[in-house]
Amino acid sequence: MLSRRCLDYTFIESAVESYFTVIMVKHKVVQVTDSKIIPFTSSTQGRALQKVECTIKALPCVLMTSHLESMKTNSDERKHQMKRALHHVVNASRNRTVLFGGDFNIKDREIREMKGLPKGVLDLWIETGRNKDTQFTWDTSINTNLKFAENQDFKPKIRFDRIYMRHPKTEPVISPVSFQLIGQEKIPTCDCFPSDHWGILVHFDINKSNTK
Template sequence: MESDSETHSGEDTTPDDWMDLAVDSPADSPAATQKPSEKEDFKLSLITWNVDGLDLEKRPERSIGLVKYLNLYNPDVVFLQELVPPYVQFLKEQLVNYLMIEGGRKGYFTGMLLKKSRVTLVESEIVAYRTTKMMRNLLVAQVIVNGQKLCLMTSHLESCKENTAERLNQLHVVKRRFKCAPDDVTVVFGGDTNLRDAEVPKVGLPATVCDVWERLGKQEHCRYTWDTTTNTNKKASFPVRFRFDRIYLRPAVRHGVPHLAPDHMALVGLEKLDCGRYTSDHWGIYCTFSAE
């Protein structure tokens, strides 16, 4: 989460400053040891994370932390928010087994990483929020996984309590995308929504769409993704906890098409790095899905 006054582009740190900080994939990590079977069931793994690229303090070290987490969890899809250009360049060089899709080029923006061995990109688009005052949009990718059609969406909705109206306008755009998706397509949205629980009913997501955290039983250990009682990156003067980062799922509903359902969720980035800071001021969310 950033304040509305933050407009730093992050361009004072060049990608070259980070090149001596290359990250090796551990030999015992899933990225190094996992081998896909010839006939995999329809499964999907995903991480969504606001990486706080606007924060310059220990940013190269924190970017290394992100790469290490991604190498460890080896997700099929990664949704990222608050990227800045040097951060993107570093990720492209370190994560060559992923295709990077960028939701912007200047300032801060969203992005997706798609594992090349598992996810085939059909097309992508950037959907503008017409009334936003900040650099916000909806990044959408149509992909194929195991022969199945998926629509992947990520966004960073408007921040701060006083911007509730604009945030809900943006959620309406997401809602329309859920509603207009073909019935043979599985739709997954993940991102930093900045939503408060009382705001969501004002928009009313379609009945076919589930909040993954709620579907999995509202487990307390992964409720709060922005938590200043534990995460000290922002040095907040008072404790605050919010479930800003969320994942929504609309399974394909056509007969004969695999029906995807969430089966696991966990927070990532909970360990403080050697530099004394966490990877981000947000925890990331790791989630897996499988066909019912």
């Protein structure tokens, strides 16, 4: 198992077979107090919302992830899943910072059709300045893991992967400082990228006076 090879981390899985997501937390930094899986019962692709309550450096947090329904034809189901997930973000315990990230397969148009994000939910790519260099997490003009027809001129690039945040009821405890893309170098032994998506790395400042 992967957990045996990464002894510094605890792996929290949404399932043990078939389709699943995983949240990894580092020992001695993160203390997990609760873990829940909320199935999307209308999904035809086995999708679910994964939710972990924890403390990170004494900061009470909720970490959430999901891989929302894929494919253009499933737009309505994907928006339904996003609405359910955002309901959990908004209604999480008010003394906790909420971080919700994953491959949402969602487009800006679909967010607009949902009438935008709920009040208090922040899109961290936007909050850190909308850097065009880090906008597209699925960029087939650069990432060659997926093969398209030789004569296909259009190479799609979309901001499928996102991280949202909700502050606790008190003053904000953490502030996003930078938003970066990772996994943009090929693995030499196989001449492939780690994924057909880029990963996201966000750095935060912690206001320690608010963690007491």
